[in-house]
Structure formats: C-alpha cells, structure tokens
Amino acid sequence: MTLSPPLNLNADGWLSPARHCPSPHCDDRPADEISLLVVHSISLPPGRFGGPYIDQLFLGTLNPDEDPYFAGIHQLRVSAHCLIRRTGELVQYVPFTKRAWHAGQSCFGGRERCNDFSIGIELEGTDTDEFTDEQYRQLTAVSRLLLAAYPTIIPERIVGHSDIAQGRKTDPGTGFEWGFIEQLGTKSARTKKKKNQTKK
Numbered sequence: 407m408t409l410s411p412p413l414n415l416n417a418d419g420w421l422s423p424a425r426h427c428p429s430p431h432c433d434d435r436p437a438d439e440i441s442l443l444v445v446h447s448i449s450l451p452p453g454r455f456g457g458p459y460i461d462q463l464f465l466g467t468l469n470p471d472e473d474p475y476f477a478g479i480h481q482l483r484v485s486a487h488c489l490i491r492r493t494g495e496l497v498q499y500v501p502f503t504k505r506a507w508h509a510g511q512s513c514f515g516g517r518e519r520c521n522d523f524s525i526g527i528e529l530e531g532t533d534t535d536e537f538t539d540e541q542y543r544q545l546t547a548v549s550r551l552l553l554a555a556y557p558t559i560i561p562e563r564i565v566g567h568s569d570i571a572q573g574r575k576t577d578p579g580t581g582f583e584w585g586f587i588e589q590l591g592t593k594s595a596r597t598k599k600k601k602n603q604t605k606k
C-alpha cells in the first residue's frame with residue numbers, strides 16, 4: 407500500500423504537493439482573518455468531468471466558442487482557492503492568504519461578504535451526483551491541514567455554498583456527504599465510523 411505524501415502549507419499560503427495554477431481573480435483580504443471553509447461543486451460544461459475548462463474559467467481564459475454553455479460564463483471573474491478533481495488531484499489557484507472570488511453574495515452568521523474571511527474549495531461534480539472516495543480523501547487531508555493552520559476554522563464553520571447563499575446556490579448538492587467532517591476529529595471518532603463488513 408502506498409501512502410500519499412503529506413500535504414504542506416508554505417508561509418505564502420500555497421499547498422504542496424498540488425498543481426499550482428495562479429489565478430488573476432483574487433485580491434487582498436480586508437482583514438487578517440480566515441475563519442470559514444466553504445465547499446462547492448463545479449463541472450464544465452455541467453455534468454462533464456475531466457476537461458481543462460474549470461482551470462480556464464478560473465484563469466479567465468475560457469473560450470466561449472468551445473461550448474454553448476461557456477458563452478454565458480466566460481466573462482465571469484471568479485475563482486476558488488482549490489479544486490479537487492474526480493481523481494483526487496489537487497489544484498490550487500489562489501493562495502489562502504489572498505481573497506478568492508467564490509462565494510458571491512453571501513451571509514454566514516449574520517456576516518456578509520464571506521469571501522473576505524473564507525477559503526473556497528471546489529469539488530469537481532454536480533449538485534446531484536455522488537463524489538468519489540479519492541475526493542473525500544483529499545478533502546479530508548486538506549481540511550485537516552487548514553484546521554490546524556487556521557484554528558478559527560472549527561468543524562462548525564465548514565459549510566456548503568448553499569448554506570451561505572440560500573435560495574441562490576445549491577452546491578455542493580445532495581450527493582455530498584458531510585460525514586467527512588467527523589473524520590477531522592479524533593482517531594476514535596474515525597474508528598467508530600469505519601464499517602467492518604467482510605462479505606464472502
């Protein structure tokens with residue numbers, strides 16, 4: 407069994423190992439606060455996985471002629487800090503020290519403009535499909551590291567885009583299992599959750 411190398415976070419807010427794809431769609435955070443983790447889902451075109459288009463959207467290079475759907479979105483200036491692809495591949499567009507543009511009009515605990523104080527992680531997927539085991543493994547690894555690096559992100563402050571943009575957004579969707587948060591805690595909680603079904 408091969409284990410993935412441990413994730414590291416450098417002082418500039420970049421993870422490694424990860425594919426770094428610096429996006430121009432970011433700016434300075436208004437305050438030195440990172441206290442919320444927002445989970446999203448995205449696929450481009452919707453329902454299709456594996457293409458280069460999410461990178462291109464976040465980099466501002468999406469070609470509107472490649473798919474009819476792109477005509478309506480190619481001019482958006484949006485980004486997320488990270489994307490976790492179906493394979494578990496981790497891509498980072500914006501360092502955590504900067505503000506990524508993922509939440510839009512949003513509100514958490516009475517506070518608006520969640521981009522100011524949050525980290526946005528996209529999972530490649532749709533609002534109805536299930537996500538892959540590789541994605542949960544990577545999301546768990548990234549979340550563990552972020553909770554350690556930014557102690558004000560507690561499990562209660564890990565939310566979906568649909569939670570902070572109610573009535574406007576539905577991602578990460580009905581296929582997303584929030585149980586991964588339990589795995590961020592103690593080893594005993596993790597063991598308790600593990601099912602031991604050996605069927606012959």
Ligand SMILES: [Zn+2]
Pocket residue numbers: 445446447508567575577
């Ligand atoms: Zn979203």
